[in-house]
Amino acid sequence: MAITIKDVAKKAGVATSTVSRTIQDHSSISEKTKKKVRSVMKELGYQPNLAARGLVNKNMRTIGVILPVSDGSVFKNPFFLEMIRGISKACNEKKYMVALASGTTEEELLESIQTMAKGGRADGFIVLYSKKKDRVIDYLHREKLFYAMIGKPYEYENEIVYVDNDNQLAGKDATDYLLALKHEKIAYIDKKFDQMMSKERLAGYKQALMLAKIEMNPKYIIQGQTKNNGLEEQVRKLFSSENPPTAIVAGDDLIAMELIYLLKEINLSIPEDVSIISFNNSIFTEMVQPTLTSIDLHVTYLSEQVVEKLVDFIEGKQTLAIKVILPHEIIERKSCNWQTGEART
Known part of the structure; x- marks a missing residue:
């Protein structure tokens, strides 16, 4: 059986990331540790793969971009596509390549990441989501790999580089926008009930209602499953x-678009009968009728910042975990109306 980078790490008593950085002759690894790791590599007869040789020559550096577990729908979501595009552009400017890690199950995704890490095929990772009890984050943290997140982490917050929006404030601002239009019966509808951003936006929604002294109706909160039309059934019932x-x-522009079509099926007009505001300000906001009022999270800048902060860590320019919180803004279109039904001026 071929000797792997994990075998070297185990024998040397270091993390796999330390072996990888030793192969790269990285300045963050002491000469004493490098000497120890190289000795074990020689003893075991370990030969770095072509990707690692490229890293030694500084001709190839790679950042692994970790997508959420998905059956493929993530590649249809403009939010993730825009993030990948922004990350790729920023990585290209810093002479890094991008490798995507994805999977239809958590086990499949984790295996993909482990293969990249153990083979020295990635200098660091960017995680494009944040959810509770995530084995991927546990693995990255346990192995002391370089990684950064887009989104506030559930765990290790003070030990992780992350870039995010203030999602609680964004949820509050979205709700306040509707309250300013004299709506009091406001629903919160989302699918990503296990993700941090949804949790925080929901908290912002509740905060806005509380400050407006409007009693929250629990029936107005729908965090439906994507399978078996759970969301559709709940919306129709509501x-x-x-x-x-x-x-x-709405949790994002895709969900808002689904809601617009669904509400039209049950003979409700947007915005005359129901106003809708969502998040991301994606391409879909201009594709639906009426056009969609949405909160712009500045995804391109989000992507640029996470690459910059991670590369600083990888190259030893930054050693402390930091967080960057970016602003958001409401982009007004035609999906919201005064509660009286009168057109907005």
């Missing part, structure tokens, strides 16, 4: 009830 909402804060 809007056929005796006291339906007049406005919706």
